[in-house]
Amino acid sequence: MNDLLLYVAGSTIFFAIGVYGLLSKKSAIRILFAIEIIINAANLNIAAFARYAPYDLGGAQAIAMFVISIAAAEAAVGLAIIIEAFRLRGRVNVDEMNEMKG
Amino acid sequence: MVDILIPILLIALSSVAALLSLESKSLVYGAISLAIFFVGLSLFFFYLGLPYLAIFQLAIYVGAIAVLIMFAVMVVGEGGSREPKSRLVIMGILGVVSIVSSLYFAVSYFGSVSVTQGSQGFNMSLLSSALINQYGLLIVVLGLLLSSAAFGAVALARREAEET
Protein backbone atom coordinates (compact mmCIF):
# COMPACT_ATOMS: atom_id res chain seq x y z
CA MET A 1 0.00 0.00 0.00
CA ASN A 2 1.52 3.24 -1.05
CA ASP A 3 0.98 6.73 0.22
CA LEU A 4 -1.34 7.77 -2.57
CA LEU A 5 -3.77 5.01 -1.65
CA LEU A 6 -3.90 6.28 1.90
CA TYR A 7 -5.02 9.73 0.79
CA VAL A 8 -7.51 8.31 -1.73
CA ALA A 9 -8.99 6.20 1.06
CA GLY A 10 -9.25 9.24 3.30
CA SER A 11 -10.91 11.21 0.53
CA THR A 12 -13.40 8.39 -0.02
CA ILE A 13 -14.26 8.33 3.68
CA PHE A 14 -14.97 12.06 3.71
CA PHE A 15 -17.00 11.75 0.53
CA ALA A 16 -19.05 8.96 2.08
CA ILE A 17 -19.74 11.09 5.16
CA GLY A 18 -20.81 13.94 2.92
CA VAL A 19 -23.14 11.77 0.87
CA TYR A 20 -24.71 10.37 4.01
CA GLY A 21 -25.38 13.90 5.23
CA LEU A 22 -26.67 15.02 1.85
CA LEU A 23 -29.20 12.22 1.53
CA SER A 24 -30.46 11.93 5.06
CA LYS A 25 -30.86 15.43 6.43
CA LYS A 26 -33.95 17.59 6.36
CA SER A 27 -32.51 20.96 7.21
CA ALA A 28 -31.11 22.82 4.23
CA ILE A 29 -28.16 24.11 6.24
CA ARG A 30 -27.08 20.59 7.15
CA ILE A 31 -27.25 19.72 3.48
CA LEU A 32 -25.00 22.69 2.78
CA PHE A 33 -22.53 21.39 5.40
CA ALA A 34 -22.57 18.03 3.62
CA ILE A 35 -21.91 19.69 0.25
CA GLU A 36 -18.92 21.51 1.67
CA ILE A 37 -17.57 18.24 3.08
CA ILE A 38 -17.95 16.60 -0.35
CA ILE A 39 -16.13 19.45 -2.08
CA ASN A 40 -13.29 19.26 0.40
CA ALA A 41 -13.03 15.49 -0.07
CA ALA A 42 -12.64 15.95 -3.83
CA ASN A 43 -10.09 18.69 -3.21
CA LEU A 44 -8.05 16.39 -1.00
CA ASN A 45 -8.06 13.84 -3.80
CA ILE A 46 -6.80 16.42 -6.30
CA ALA A 47 -4.09 17.58 -3.91
CA ALA A 48 -2.93 14.01 -3.22
CA PHE A 49 -2.56 13.39 -6.93
CA ALA A 50 -0.84 16.74 -7.35
CA ARG A 51 1.76 15.56 -4.88
CA TYR A 52 2.24 11.92 -5.77
CA ALA A 53 1.40 11.58 -9.45
CA PRO A 54 1.67 15.06 -10.91
CA TYR A 55 0.85 15.47 -14.57
CA ASP A 56 2.03 19.02 -14.72
CA LEU A 57 5.14 20.81 -13.58
CA GLY A 58 3.93 22.88 -10.66
CA GLY A 59 0.45 23.71 -11.88
CA ALA A 60 -1.42 20.75 -10.47
CA GLN A 61 -1.94 22.64 -7.23
CA ALA A 62 -3.66 25.46 -9.08
CA ILE A 63 -6.66 23.26 -9.80
CA ALA A 64 -7.25 22.74 -6.10
CA MET A 65 -7.08 26.50 -5.60
CA PHE A 66 -9.72 26.99 -8.28
CA VAL A 67 -11.96 24.44 -6.59
CA ILE A 68 -11.68 26.37 -3.32
CA SER A 69 -12.66 29.63 -5.01
CA ILE A 70 -15.65 28.08 -6.80
CA ALA A 71 -16.80 26.50 -3.54
CA ALA A 72 -16.68 29.94 -1.93
CA ALA A 73 -18.94 31.41 -4.64
CA GLU A 74 -21.37 28.53 -4.36
CA ALA A 75 -21.54 28.75 -0.56
CA ALA A 76 -22.33 32.46 -0.77
CA VAL A 77 -25.18 32.03 -3.21
CA GLY A 78 -26.53 28.95 -1.41
CA LEU A 79 -26.62 30.73 1.92
CA ALA A 80 -28.35 33.75 0.39
CA ILE A 81 -31.04 31.43 -0.96
CA ILE A 82 -31.42 29.75 2.42
CA ILE A 83 -31.77 33.09 4.21
CA GLU A 84 -34.41 34.26 1.74
CA ALA A 85 -36.30 30.95 2.03
CA PHE A 86 -36.18 31.28 5.82
CA ARG A 87 -37.66 34.75 5.62
CA LEU A 88 -40.53 33.53 3.48
CA ARG A 89 -41.40 30.40 5.41
CA GLY A 90 -40.05 30.51 8.89
CA ARG A 91 -37.99 27.37 8.67
CA VAL A 92 -35.76 25.62 6.19
CA ASN A 93 -37.07 22.11 5.77
CA VAL A 94 -36.46 20.73 2.33
CA ASP A 95 -39.36 18.30 2.54
CA GLU A 96 -41.81 21.16 2.62
CA MET A 97 -40.43 23.07 -0.34
CA ASN A 98 -42.29 21.18 -3.02
CA GLU A 99 -44.48 23.76 -4.76
CA MET A 100 -42.92 23.06 -8.11
CA LYS A 101 -43.64 19.34 -7.95
CA GLY A 102 -45.80 17.65 -10.55
CA MET B 1 5.79 4.00 10.97
CA VAL B 2 5.29 7.56 12.19
CA ASP B 3 5.18 8.43 8.54
CA ILE B 4 1.90 6.67 8.07
CA LEU B 5 0.51 7.44 11.50
CA ILE B 6 0.03 11.16 10.98
CA PRO B 7 -2.27 10.89 7.93
CA ILE B 8 -4.35 8.23 9.69
CA LEU B 9 -4.63 10.47 12.74
CA LEU B 10 -5.66 13.41 10.58
CA ILE B 11 -8.25 11.28 8.77
CA ALA B 12 -9.70 10.18 12.12
CA LEU B 13 -9.81 13.73 13.49
CA SER B 14 -11.37 15.19 10.36
CA SER B 15 -14.02 12.48 10.01
CA VAL B 16 -15.01 12.92 13.66
CA ALA B 17 -15.34 16.65 13.03
CA ALA B 18 -17.36 16.05 9.84
CA LEU B 19 -19.73 13.61 11.57
CA LEU B 20 -20.15 15.99 14.48
CA SER B 21 -21.03 18.81 12.12
CA LEU B 22 -23.81 16.73 10.61
CA GLU B 23 -25.15 15.07 13.72
CA SER B 24 -24.79 17.68 16.44
CA LYS B 25 -28.00 18.86 18.01
CA SER B 26 -27.26 22.53 17.72
CA LEU B 27 -26.52 24.11 14.34
CA VAL B 28 -23.89 26.44 15.83
CA TYR B 29 -21.87 23.51 17.16
CA GLY B 30 -22.20 22.02 13.70
CA ALA B 31 -20.75 25.16 12.15
CA ILE B 32 -17.87 25.20 14.65
CA SER B 33 -16.99 21.56 13.98
CA LEU B 34 -17.21 22.24 10.23
CA ALA B 35 -14.56 24.93 10.78
CA ILE B 36 -12.46 22.35 12.64
CA PHE B 37 -12.90 19.99 9.65
CA PHE B 38 -11.57 22.71 7.34
CA VAL B 39 -8.56 23.23 9.61
CA GLY B 40 -7.96 19.47 9.54
CA LEU B 41 -8.00 19.54 5.72
CA SER B 42 -5.51 22.38 5.82
CA LEU B 43 -3.20 20.28 8.01
CA PHE B 44 -3.53 17.56 5.36
CA PHE B 45 -2.30 19.98 2.71
CA PHE B 46 0.61 21.04 4.91
CA TYR B 47 1.57 17.42 5.40
CA LEU B 48 1.34 16.75 1.66
CA GLY B 49 3.99 19.39 1.07
CA LEU B 50 1.71 21.99 -0.53
CA PRO B 51 2.08 24.94 1.87
CA TYR B 52 0.59 27.63 -0.34
CA LEU B 53 -2.57 25.61 -0.91
CA ALA B 54 -2.81 24.97 2.84
CA ILE B 55 -2.66 28.66 3.73
CA PHE B 56 -5.10 29.41 0.89
CA GLN B 57 -7.53 26.87 2.36
CA LEU B 58 -7.12 28.41 5.83
CA ALA B 59 -7.64 31.96 4.63
CA ILE B 60 -10.64 31.26 2.40
CA TYR B 61 -12.43 28.30 3.92
CA VAL B 62 -11.98 29.07 7.60
CA GLY B 63 -11.52 32.82 7.31
CA ALA B 64 -14.41 33.51 4.95
CA ILE B 65 -16.69 30.54 4.29
CA ALA B 66 -16.91 29.28 7.87
CA VAL B 67 -17.63 32.83 9.06
CA LEU B 68 -20.34 33.18 6.40
CA ILE B 69 -21.89 29.85 7.38
CA MET B 70 -21.84 30.77 11.04
CA PHE B 71 -23.44 34.13 10.28
CA ALA B 72 -26.23 32.44 8.29
CA VAL B 73 -26.74 29.83 11.02
CA MET B 74 -27.12 32.52 13.65
CA VAL B 75 -29.56 34.50 11.51
CA VAL B 76 -31.67 31.50 10.59
CA GLY B 77 -31.67 30.08 14.09
CA GLU B 78 -32.42 26.60 15.22
CA GLY B 79 -35.65 25.46 13.69
CA GLY B 80 -37.50 22.29 12.92
CA SER B 81 -37.19 18.83 14.30
CA ARG B 82 -33.99 16.97 14.16
CA GLU B 83 -35.25 13.45 13.67
CA PRO B 84 -34.70 12.38 10.08
CA LYS B 85 -37.22 9.97 8.65
CA SER B 86 -35.95 6.41 8.65
CA ARG B 87 -36.42 6.18 4.87
CA LEU B 88 -33.92 8.98 4.39
CA VAL B 89 -31.44 7.38 6.74
CA ILE B 90 -31.67 4.11 4.83
CA MET B 91 -31.07 5.99 1.58
CA GLY B 92 -28.10 7.70 3.13
CA ILE B 93 -26.60 4.48 4.33
CA LEU B 94 -27.14 2.85 0.92
CA GLY B 95 -25.28 5.76 -0.67
CA VAL B 96 -22.45 5.34 1.80
CA VAL B 97 -22.22 1.59 1.15
CA SER B 98 -22.07 2.09 -2.60
CA ILE B 99 -19.32 4.65 -2.27
CA VAL B 100 -17.24 2.73 0.21
CA SER B 101 -17.51 -0.36 -1.96
CA SER B 102 -15.94 1.66 -4.74
CA LEU B 103 -12.99 1.85 -2.36
CA TYR B 104 -12.46 -1.82 -3.10
CA PHE B 105 -11.99 -1.09 -6.78
CA ALA B 106 -9.79 1.86 -5.89
CA VAL B 107 -7.59 -0.44 -3.85
CA SER B 108 -7.30 -3.00 -6.59
CA TYR B 109 -6.45 -0.34 -9.19
CA PHE B 110 -4.40 2.26 -7.41
CA GLY B 111 -2.49 -0.24 -5.38
CA SER B 112 -0.46 -0.94 -8.47
CA VAL B 113 -0.05 2.58 -9.83
CA SER B 114 3.53 3.71 -9.65
CA VAL B 115 3.80 6.88 -7.66
CA THR B 116 6.48 9.35 -8.54
CA GLN B 117 7.64 11.43 -5.64
CA GLY B 118 7.34 15.00 -6.91
CA SER B 119 11.07 15.27 -7.25
CA GLN B 120 11.47 19.00 -6.96
CA GLY B 121 9.25 19.52 -3.95
CA PHE B 122 7.20 22.66 -3.86
CA ASN B 123 8.31 25.52 -6.08
CA MET B 124 6.47 28.79 -5.92
CA SER B 125 7.69 30.12 -9.26
CA LEU B 126 6.48 27.01 -11.09
CA LEU B 127 3.05 27.40 -9.51
CA SER B 128 2.78 31.05 -10.39
CA SER B 129 4.04 30.59 -13.96
CA ALA B 130 1.52 27.79 -14.44
CA LEU B 131 -1.23 30.01 -13.04
CA ILE B 132 -0.46 32.81 -15.44
CA ASN B 133 0.50 30.92 -18.57
CA GLN B 134 -1.79 27.93 -18.57
CA TYR B 135 -4.68 29.03 -16.42
CA GLY B 136 -4.71 32.77 -17.06
CA LEU B 137 -8.03 32.75 -18.88
CA LEU B 138 -9.49 30.56 -16.17
CA ILE B 139 -8.52 33.13 -13.54
CA VAL B 140 -10.35 35.85 -15.45
CA VAL B 141 -13.44 33.65 -15.76
CA LEU B 142 -13.17 32.85 -12.06
CA GLY B 143 -13.11 36.54 -11.24
CA LEU B 144 -16.28 37.08 -13.23
CA LEU B 145 -17.88 34.10 -11.54
CA LEU B 146 -17.02 35.34 -8.08
CA SER B 147 -18.25 38.86 -8.74
CA SER B 148 -21.52 37.62 -10.19
CA ALA B 149 -21.94 35.33 -7.19
CA ALA B 150 -21.36 38.27 -4.88
CA PHE B 151 -23.89 40.43 -6.72
CA GLY B 152 -26.41 37.60 -6.73
CA ALA B 153 -25.99 36.90 -3.04
CA VAL B 154 -26.42 40.57 -2.15
CA ALA B 155 -29.47 40.89 -4.37
CA LEU B 156 -31.06 37.79 -2.87
CA ALA B 157 -30.42 38.54 0.75
CA ARG B 158 -31.07 42.25 0.89
CA ARG B 159 -34.06 43.53 2.72
CA GLU B 160 -35.79 46.31 0.87
CA ALA B 161 -37.74 48.00 3.64
CA GLU B 162 -35.74 47.72 6.85
CA GLU B 163 -32.06 47.67 7.62
CA THR B 164 -30.20 45.79 10.31
Place this chain on the structure above:
Amino acid sequence: MISKSDTFTSRFFKVGAVGSFLLLVIIIYLLLPDILNAIKLILTDPPALLETDIFKLIIFPGLLYISIVPLIAEWVERKIVAKMQVRVGPLYVGGWEGVLQPIADLLKLLSKEIIIPRNADKMVFILSPVLAFIIGALPSIVIPYSPNYVIWNYQFGVVLFFAVLSFYPLAVLTAAWSSNNKYSFIGGLRALYQLASYEVPLFLSTLPSVMLSNSLSLMGIAESQSKIWFIALAPVSAIVFFIAMMAELERIPFDTPEADSELVTGWTTEYAGMAWGLLQFASYVKLTAFSGVFVVLFLGGWQGPSLLPPVVWTLIKVGVVILLLLLARGYYPRIRIDQLVRGGWSWLIPLSIINILALFAAQPFVASLVR
Protein backbone atom coordinates in the same frame (compact mmCIF):
# COMPACT_ATOMS: atom_id res chain seq x y z
CA MET C 1 -30.49 32.26 44.13
CA ILE C 2 -27.41 30.23 43.50
CA SER C 3 -26.84 30.06 39.77
CA LYS C 4 -25.77 26.83 38.23
CA SER C 5 -22.79 28.54 36.70
CA ASP C 6 -20.87 28.33 39.96
CA THR C 7 -20.29 24.61 39.91
CA PHE C 8 -19.71 24.54 36.19
CA THR C 9 -17.20 27.36 36.32
CA SER C 10 -15.24 25.91 39.20
CA ARG C 11 -15.17 22.46 37.59
CA PHE C 12 -14.22 23.87 34.22
CA PHE C 13 -11.45 25.94 35.69
CA LYS C 14 -10.12 23.03 37.68
CA VAL C 15 -10.03 20.85 34.58
CA GLY C 16 -8.55 23.72 32.62
CA ALA C 17 -5.89 24.42 35.22
CA VAL C 18 -4.83 20.77 35.43
CA GLY C 19 -4.83 20.48 31.64
CA SER C 20 -2.78 23.65 31.18
CA PHE C 21 -0.31 22.49 33.83
CA LEU C 22 0.11 19.17 32.03
CA LEU C 23 0.58 20.99 28.73
CA LEU C 24 3.21 23.20 30.33
CA VAL C 25 5.02 20.15 31.68
CA ILE C 26 5.03 18.54 28.23
CA ILE C 27 6.34 21.73 26.61
CA ILE C 28 9.10 22.09 29.22
CA TYR C 29 10.04 18.45 28.71
CA LEU C 30 10.33 18.97 24.96
CA LEU C 31 12.34 22.15 25.39
CA LEU C 32 14.53 20.83 28.19
CA PRO C 33 17.83 20.68 26.28
CA ASP C 34 17.38 24.27 25.13
CA ILE C 35 16.55 25.45 28.63
CA LEU C 36 19.58 23.71 30.16
CA ASN C 37 21.77 25.15 27.44
CA ALA C 38 20.41 28.61 28.14
CA ILE C 39 21.03 28.29 31.89
CA LYS C 40 24.57 27.15 31.18
CA LEU C 41 25.06 30.17 28.94
CA ILE C 42 23.77 32.55 31.60
CA LEU C 43 26.47 31.35 33.94
CA THR C 44 29.34 31.28 31.50
CA ASP C 45 28.80 33.54 28.52
CA PRO C 46 25.82 35.93 28.81
CA PRO C 47 25.98 37.69 25.43
CA ALA C 48 25.57 34.38 23.61
CA LEU C 49 22.25 33.96 25.38
CA LEU C 50 20.74 36.51 23.06
CA GLU C 51 21.31 34.21 20.11
CA THR C 52 19.60 31.11 21.42
CA ASP C 53 16.21 30.04 20.14
CA ILE C 54 14.65 29.82 23.55
CA PHE C 55 15.44 33.46 24.19
CA LYS C 56 13.70 34.39 20.98
CA LEU C 57 10.66 32.31 21.84
CA ILE C 58 10.19 33.46 25.41
CA ILE C 59 11.79 36.82 25.82
CA PHE C 60 12.39 39.08 22.97
CA PRO C 61 9.99 38.80 20.04
CA GLY C 62 8.07 36.22 22.01
CA LEU C 63 5.94 35.95 25.10
CA LEU C 64 7.52 38.58 27.34
CA TYR C 65 7.63 41.21 24.62
CA ILE C 66 4.04 40.77 23.52
CA SER C 67 2.95 40.80 27.15
CA ILE C 68 4.79 43.97 28.13
CA VAL C 69 4.07 46.14 25.09
CA PRO C 70 0.28 46.08 25.74
CA LEU C 71 0.86 47.37 29.26
CA ILE C 72 3.07 50.20 28.05
CA ALA C 73 0.68 50.98 25.19
CA GLU C 74 -2.28 51.15 27.53
CA TRP C 75 -0.55 53.66 29.82
CA VAL C 76 0.64 55.80 26.90
CA GLU C 77 -2.83 55.73 25.39
CA ARG C 78 -4.53 56.91 28.55
CA LYS C 79 -2.01 59.68 29.08
CA ILE C 80 -2.15 60.91 25.50
CA VAL C 81 -5.92 60.84 25.25
CA ALA C 82 -6.09 62.64 28.58
CA LYS C 83 -3.73 65.38 27.51
CA MET C 84 -5.67 65.84 24.29
CA GLN C 85 -8.83 66.24 26.34
CA VAL C 86 -7.15 68.69 28.78
CA ARG C 87 -7.16 66.14 31.58
CA VAL C 88 -4.33 64.44 33.44
CA GLY C 89 -4.95 60.73 33.07
CA PRO C 90 -3.56 58.22 35.57
CA LEU C 91 -1.67 60.08 38.25
CA TYR C 92 -1.42 58.27 41.53
CA VAL C 93 -0.47 54.65 41.06
CA GLY C 94 3.27 54.06 40.99
CA GLY C 95 4.76 57.35 42.00
CA TRP C 96 5.37 59.20 38.78
CA GLU C 97 2.35 60.03 36.62
CA GLY C 98 0.66 56.70 37.26
CA VAL C 99 3.06 54.40 35.44
CA LEU C 100 1.89 51.32 37.29
CA GLN C 101 -1.79 51.97 36.45
CA PRO C 102 -2.02 49.12 33.91
CA ILE C 103 -0.73 46.68 36.51
CA ALA C 104 -3.31 47.97 38.97
CA ASP C 105 -5.98 47.39 36.33
CA LEU C 106 -4.68 43.89 35.74
CA LEU C 107 -4.83 43.04 39.42
CA LYS C 108 -8.31 44.47 39.70
CA LEU C 109 -9.57 42.40 36.77
CA LEU C 110 -7.97 39.26 38.14
CA SER C 111 -9.80 39.68 41.40
CA LYS C 112 -13.25 40.12 39.91
CA GLU C 113 -15.76 37.37 39.32
CA ILE C 114 -16.40 36.13 35.80
CA ILE C 115 -20.17 36.29 35.56
CA ILE C 116 -21.64 33.80 33.11
CA PRO C 117 -25.21 34.62 32.02
CA ARG C 118 -27.76 32.04 33.02
CA ASN C 119 -28.79 30.69 29.63
CA ALA C 120 -25.50 31.29 27.94
CA ASP C 121 -23.58 28.51 26.31
CA LYS C 122 -20.96 28.19 29.01
CA MET C 123 -18.13 26.41 27.27
CA VAL C 124 -18.25 28.55 24.12
CA PHE C 125 -18.60 31.66 26.30
CA ILE C 126 -15.41 30.91 28.21
CA LEU C 127 -13.42 29.65 25.25
CA SER C 128 -14.13 32.56 22.87
CA PRO C 129 -11.77 35.06 24.57
CA VAL C 130 -9.09 32.36 24.66
CA LEU C 131 -9.53 31.81 20.93
CA ALA C 132 -9.42 35.57 20.32
CA PHE C 133 -6.16 35.80 22.26
CA ILE C 134 -4.58 32.89 20.38
CA ILE C 135 -5.56 34.44 17.04
CA GLY C 136 -4.05 37.76 18.12
CA ALA C 137 -0.80 36.37 19.48
CA LEU C 138 0.00 33.61 16.99
CA PRO C 139 0.83 35.73 13.91
CA SER C 140 3.65 37.51 15.78
CA ILE C 141 5.94 34.53 15.32
CA VAL C 142 6.71 35.41 11.71
CA ILE C 143 7.58 39.09 12.23
CA PRO C 144 11.32 39.84 11.97
CA TYR C 145 12.62 42.47 14.35
CA SER C 146 16.18 42.15 13.07
CA PRO C 147 18.02 39.59 10.95
CA ASN C 148 18.64 37.56 14.10
CA TYR C 149 15.41 38.09 16.01
CA VAL C 150 12.72 36.21 14.18
CA ILE C 151 11.06 33.19 15.71
CA TRP C 152 10.08 31.51 12.46
CA ASN C 153 11.33 32.80 9.15
CA TYR C 154 8.59 31.23 7.08
CA GLN C 155 8.79 31.56 3.33
CA PHE C 156 5.09 32.48 3.17
CA GLY C 157 5.08 34.70 6.23
CA VAL C 158 2.86 37.40 4.75
CA VAL C 159 0.11 35.01 3.70
CA LEU C 160 0.20 33.08 6.97
CA PHE C 161 -0.02 36.29 9.01
CA PHE C 162 -3.17 37.51 7.31
CA ALA C 163 -4.72 34.05 7.02
CA VAL C 164 -4.52 33.53 10.79
CA LEU C 165 -5.84 37.02 11.45
CA SER C 166 -8.85 36.31 9.25
CA PHE C 167 -10.09 33.81 11.85
CA TYR C 168 -10.90 36.67 14.22
CA PRO C 169 -14.52 37.24 13.05
CA LEU C 170 -15.22 33.61 14.03
CA ALA C 171 -14.20 34.32 17.63
CA VAL C 172 -16.27 37.53 17.63
CA LEU C 173 -19.35 35.71 16.35
CA THR C 174 -19.12 32.86 18.85
CA ALA C 175 -18.55 35.31 21.69
CA ALA C 176 -21.53 37.44 20.64
CA TRP C 177 -23.87 34.50 20.11
CA SER C 178 -22.98 32.65 23.30
CA SER C 179 -23.75 35.68 25.44
CA ASN C 180 -27.47 35.05 25.00
CA ASN C 181 -28.12 38.79 24.77
CA LYS C 182 -29.68 40.34 21.70
CA TYR C 183 -27.78 43.60 22.04
CA SER C 184 -24.42 41.93 22.16
CA PHE C 185 -25.51 39.81 19.20
CA ILE C 186 -26.29 42.96 17.21
CA GLY C 187 -22.91 44.32 18.27
CA GLY C 188 -21.29 41.13 17.06
CA LEU C 189 -22.99 41.41 13.67
CA ARG C 190 -21.83 45.01 13.37
CA ALA C 191 -18.30 43.93 14.23
CA LEU C 192 -18.58 41.25 11.55
CA TYR C 193 -19.66 43.80 8.90
CA GLN C 194 -16.74 46.04 9.80
CA LEU C 195 -14.12 43.29 9.94
CA ALA C 196 -15.27 41.66 6.71
CA SER C 197 -15.43 44.96 4.81
CA TYR C 198 -11.86 45.90 5.64
CA GLU C 199 -10.24 42.53 5.07
CA VAL C 200 -10.07 42.89 1.29
CA PRO C 201 -8.32 46.32 1.35
CA LEU C 202 -5.95 44.91 3.98
CA PHE C 203 -4.90 42.01 1.77
CA LEU C 204 -4.77 44.10 -1.40
CA SER C 205 -2.58 46.80 0.12
CA THR C 206 0.14 44.32 1.03
CA LEU C 207 0.49 43.42 -2.63
CA PRO C 208 2.81 46.30 -3.68
CA SER C 209 5.36 45.35 -1.03
CA VAL C 210 5.28 41.73 -2.16
CA MET C 211 5.56 42.75 -5.82
CA LEU C 212 8.48 45.08 -5.20
CA SER C 213 10.49 42.67 -3.12
CA ASN C 214 9.57 39.56 -5.12
CA SER C 215 9.24 37.56 -1.93
CA LEU C 216 6.42 36.41 0.30
CA SER C 217 8.53 36.17 3.45
CA LEU C 218 8.56 39.13 5.81
CA MET C 219 12.32 38.82 6.16
CA GLY C 220 12.75 39.09 2.38
CA ILE C 221 10.53 42.17 2.27
CA ALA C 222 12.53 43.82 5.03
CA GLU C 223 15.82 42.98 3.37
CA SER C 224 14.85 44.48 0.04
CA GLN C 225 14.20 47.91 1.54
CA SER C 226 17.85 48.69 2.09
CA LYS C 227 17.91 51.49 -0.46
CA ILE C 228 14.49 53.03 -0.03
CA TRP C 229 11.53 52.30 2.12
CA PHE C 230 8.42 51.01 0.40
CA ILE C 231 6.30 53.75 1.89
CA ALA C 232 7.92 56.09 -0.62
CA LEU C 233 7.21 53.77 -3.53
CA ALA C 234 3.66 52.79 -2.51
CA PRO C 235 2.33 55.60 -0.30
CA VAL C 236 -1.33 55.09 -1.14
CA SER C 237 -1.13 51.44 -0.16
CA ALA C 238 0.53 52.39 3.11
CA ILE C 239 -2.32 54.75 3.92
CA VAL C 240 -4.92 52.14 2.94
CA PHE C 241 -3.16 49.56 5.11
CA PHE C 242 -3.09 51.97 8.03
CA ILE C 243 -6.80 52.71 7.75
CA ALA C 244 -7.71 49.03 7.31
CA MET C 245 -5.47 48.23 10.28
CA MET C 246 -7.40 50.68 12.44
CA ALA C 247 -10.65 49.06 11.31
CA GLU C 248 -9.44 45.53 11.97
CA LEU C 249 -8.33 46.52 15.46
CA GLU C 250 -11.77 48.03 16.20
CA ARG C 251 -10.16 51.22 17.37
CA ILE C 252 -11.64 54.68 17.24
CA PRO C 253 -12.60 56.03 14.67
CA PHE C 254 -13.79 52.54 13.72
CA ASP C 255 -15.39 51.99 17.04
CA THR C 256 -18.92 50.98 16.04
CA PRO C 257 -18.80 47.46 17.50
CA GLU C 258 -18.18 49.04 20.86
CA ALA C 259 -20.35 52.11 20.44
CA ASP C 260 -20.66 53.09 24.09
CA SER C 261 -23.66 55.29 23.69
CA GLU C 262 -25.60 52.73 21.69
CA LEU C 263 -24.72 49.21 22.63
CA VAL C 264 -23.11 49.40 26.09
CA THR C 265 -19.95 47.54 25.14
CA GLY C 266 -21.09 45.83 21.98
CA TRP C 267 -20.25 42.19 21.62
CA THR C 268 -18.23 42.12 24.83
CA THR C 269 -21.09 43.32 27.02
CA GLU C 270 -21.57 40.15 29.02
CA TYR C 271 -17.89 39.62 29.71
CA ALA C 272 -16.74 40.66 33.19
CA GLY C 273 -13.55 40.28 35.10
CA MET C 274 -10.62 38.50 33.58
CA ALA C 275 -12.55 37.35 30.49
CA TRP C 276 -12.93 41.02 29.53
CA GLY C 277 -9.33 41.60 30.55
CA LEU C 278 -8.28 38.81 28.20
CA LEU C 279 -10.26 40.41 25.35
CA GLN C 280 -8.61 43.78 25.95
CA PHE C 281 -5.23 42.12 26.17
CA ALA C 282 -5.92 40.31 22.89
CA SER C 283 -6.79 43.64 21.29
CA TYR C 284 -3.49 45.21 22.33
CA VAL C 285 -1.51 42.13 21.32
CA LYS C 286 -3.11 42.40 17.87
CA LEU C 287 -2.06 46.05 17.92
CA THR C 288 1.61 45.15 18.40
CA ALA C 289 1.43 42.40 15.76
CA PHE C 290 -0.14 44.75 13.22
CA SER C 291 2.32 47.55 13.99
CA GLY C 292 5.21 45.13 13.59
CA VAL C 293 3.98 44.00 10.20
CA PHE C 294 3.33 47.60 9.10
CA VAL C 295 6.90 48.47 9.97
CA VAL C 296 8.23 45.46 8.04
CA LEU C 297 6.02 45.99 4.99
CA PHE C 298 6.34 49.73 4.53
CA LEU C 299 8.81 51.31 6.91
CA GLY C 300 11.83 49.20 6.15
CA GLY C 301 11.85 46.79 9.05
CA TRP C 302 15.25 47.06 10.66
CA GLN C 303 16.94 49.14 8.00
CA GLY C 304 18.46 52.37 9.21
CA PRO C 305 21.78 54.22 9.47
CA SER C 306 24.22 52.08 11.36
CA LEU C 307 24.68 54.30 14.36
CA LEU C 308 22.08 52.24 16.21
CA PRO C 309 21.69 48.46 16.20
CA PRO C 310 18.90 47.21 13.88
CA VAL C 311 16.73 46.02 16.76
CA VAL C 312 16.58 49.53 18.19
CA TRP C 313 15.51 50.90 14.81
CA THR C 314 12.67 48.41 14.63
CA LEU C 315 11.52 49.25 18.13
CA ILE C 316 11.60 52.97 17.41
CA LYS C 317 9.52 52.51 14.27
CA VAL C 318 7.03 50.23 16.02
CA GLY C 319 6.74 52.83 18.75
CA VAL C 320 6.01 55.56 16.22
CA VAL C 321 3.29 53.50 14.53
CA ILE C 322 1.65 52.63 17.85
CA LEU C 323 1.82 56.30 18.83
CA LEU C 324 0.03 57.31 15.64
CA LEU C 325 -2.70 54.76 16.31
CA LEU C 326 -3.14 56.02 19.86
CA LEU C 327 -3.25 59.63 18.72
CA ALA C 328 -6.03 58.82 16.26
CA ARG C 329 -8.12 57.68 19.17
CA GLY C 330 -8.14 61.04 20.87
CA TYR C 331 -8.59 63.03 17.73
CA TYR C 332 -11.32 61.52 15.56
CA PRO C 333 -15.05 61.05 16.11
CA ARG C 334 -16.71 57.74 15.47
CA ILE C 335 -17.65 56.73 11.94
CA ARG C 336 -21.21 55.58 11.35
CA ILE C 337 -21.74 51.99 10.30
CA ASP C 338 -23.00 52.75 6.79
CA GLN C 339 -20.19 55.24 6.13
CA LEU C 340 -17.80 52.62 7.39
CA VAL C 341 -19.02 49.82 5.13
CA ARG C 342 -19.28 52.12 2.13
CA GLY C 343 -15.80 53.46 2.78
CA GLY C 344 -14.28 50.01 2.96
CA TRP C 345 -15.84 48.63 -0.18
CA SER C 346 -16.06 51.63 -2.49
CA TRP C 347 -13.09 53.81 -1.48
CA LEU C 348 -10.28 51.69 -0.15
CA ILE C 349 -10.42 48.85 -2.66
CA PRO C 350 -10.13 51.13 -5.74
CA LEU C 351 -7.34 53.09 -4.03
CA SER C 352 -5.27 49.99 -3.43
CA ILE C 353 -5.90 48.72 -6.96
CA ILE C 354 -4.81 52.11 -8.35
CA ASN C 355 -1.55 51.78 -6.48
CA ILE C 356 -0.93 48.30 -7.86
CA LEU C 357 -1.58 49.52 -11.42
CA ALA C 358 0.68 52.53 -10.88
CA LEU C 359 3.45 50.19 -9.78
CA PHE C 360 2.96 48.11 -12.91
CA ALA C 361 3.41 51.25 -15.00
CA ALA C 362 6.41 52.49 -13.05
CA GLN C 363 8.10 49.11 -12.82
CA PRO C 364 11.18 49.82 -14.98
CA PHE C 365 11.93 53.02 -13.09
CA VAL C 366 11.77 51.59 -9.59
CA ALA C 367 13.46 48.29 -10.28
CA SER C 368 16.84 49.74 -9.43
CA LEU C 369 15.64 51.15 -6.12
CA VAL C 370 14.90 47.77 -4.63
CA ARG C 371 17.55 45.89 -2.71
